Amino acid sequence: MTIDWKQTAQDYKQAYLNDLKELISIKSVRDDDHQTKDYPLGEGPAKAMLKFLDFAERDGFTTKNLDNIVGYIEYGSGEKTMALQAHADVMPAGDGWETDPFEMVEKDGLVFGRGTSDDKGPALAAYYGLKMLKDHGFMPHTKIRLIIGTDEESDWTGMKHYFDVEPEPDFGFSPDAEFPLINGEKGNATYVTTFGHTNGSDYTLKQFESGLRPNMVPGNADALVETGDNEKFVDAFTRFLDENPVAGDVKATGDGIALHITGKAAHAMEPKNGVNAGTYMATFLNQFPFEGAAKNFIAFLAEDLHDDSRATKISADHVDDIMGEVTMNVGIMKFDMQNGGMVNTNFRYPKGTDDKQILGKLQKAAGKHDAGVNEISNMGTHYVDPSDPIVSTLMTVYREQTGDTTSKPEVVGGGTYARLMKRGVAFGALFPGTKDTMHQANEFQPIDDLLKAMAIYGQSIYELTVK
Ligand SMILES: [Zn+2]
Incomplete structure (x- = not known):
């Protein structure tokens, strides 16, 4: 034929x-x-x-x-x-x-x-x-x-x-x-890190929301904040937008200052193709004196996860000759004053490491911020x-x-x-x-x-x- x-x-x-x-x-x-x-x-x-x-x-x-x-x-x-x-x-x-x-x-x-x-x-x-x-x-x-x-x-x-x-x-x-x-x-493993709901008095994180799915780099992030000095805060945000590969806007509302950041959505299997709006938002907020669980949530994102698709900061990185590198995506980030904070991370890993080793590293990093980690799904290589x-x-x-x-x-x-x-x-x-x-x-x-x-x-x- x-x-x-x-x-x-x-x-x-x-x-x-x-x-x-x-x-x-x-x-x-x-x-x-x-x-x-x-x-x-x-x-x-x-x-x-x-x-x-x-x-x-x-x-x-x-x-x-x-x-x-x-x-x-x-x-x-x-x-x-x-x-x-x-x-x-x-x-x-x-x-x-x-x-x-x-x-x-x-x-x-x-x-x-x-x-x-x-x-x-x-x-x-x-x-x-x-x-x-x-x-x-x-x-x-x-x-x-x-x-x-x-x-x-x-x-x-x-x-x-x-x-x-x-x-x-x-x-x-x-x-x-x-x-x-x-x-x-x-391999493909997803984890949820959870935080309490406490806040401080000078700076209050009322709401934080970024990301739709574990397997997607979030293209948008929103935060609602009460601050000790609105003018200084808004100026700093404008500067932050200028100095980083993100866009955004800010407005004063009856409930506080509302911040929006636009990054670039992408597939989680190569987070480098995207710009994570959520971890940028946390990085901006991390320069202010938040307290309690709100601070822990922000600091975990900004200090341990931000701009680190190979998970080197939490020491979960690994490279295999045939299968390549560990990659990490921070897919969903949420905080509010009733339910507290949650961060969903998705890891793709080669032979030579596994979901349990990664869980251990995440737990160690999250532990510094008073947070707990659960593995919610895993598929091997x-x-x-x-x-x-x-x-x-x-x-x-x-x-x-x-x-x-x-x-x-x-x-x-x-x-x-x-x-x-x-x-x-x-x-x-x-x-x-x-x-x-x-x-x-x-x-x-x-x-x-x-x-x-x-x-x-x-x-x-x-x-x-x-x-
Ligand atoms: Zn498909």
């Missing part, structure tokens, strides 16, 4: 974009405030997943919805199962969009919208890769399942459910990262040998189609669904050289990239299941 992969992808362009537009218009952000028995994550994520299944039924595939939290599209049969693992949920939009995040906008060969890059665009490209084979009458020797999760951005509720109720697939890939290929993933055919076959297809013969399989700090399978890797769809806008405002993908990915996925599924 010969298929002109690139030409076929071009032929599908309009149909693909029409379907993508529909997917982007579904606000599939996990919404715990509106969870119901039928929709444990809120309606949005389920609706986007079901939309994928609708497309597949329209195109003649078999589908299955598992309890509105995960679904799959099936093609072919065989003793073994290959899985493609994608997701239909998206991160909250956040601020700073120039267009409606939930309306796909096409401009200069790019498509903008939440999910164009992570992961609706790539997931749909993988689907069209599969459809390409079916439309050409290809019969694989392996059962193929495209599994659509609905909670990748938080707890993997749906995809974990799949692995609880269905047998583990034999091998596969997740189109939810970057090209060429990721065969190693760092994941590594597939480069000689495994799942790595070598996909690399060959990628090299053949792109002409990029220098890129190598990589190890990253992001946890993808691929780690759920022993022989699982992440494969696309962000190309080297294309700007990474996942989890950011104005998320986009070049349409040509999505079509290139579709062609690569089509051939990859073919090569992996033809024998």
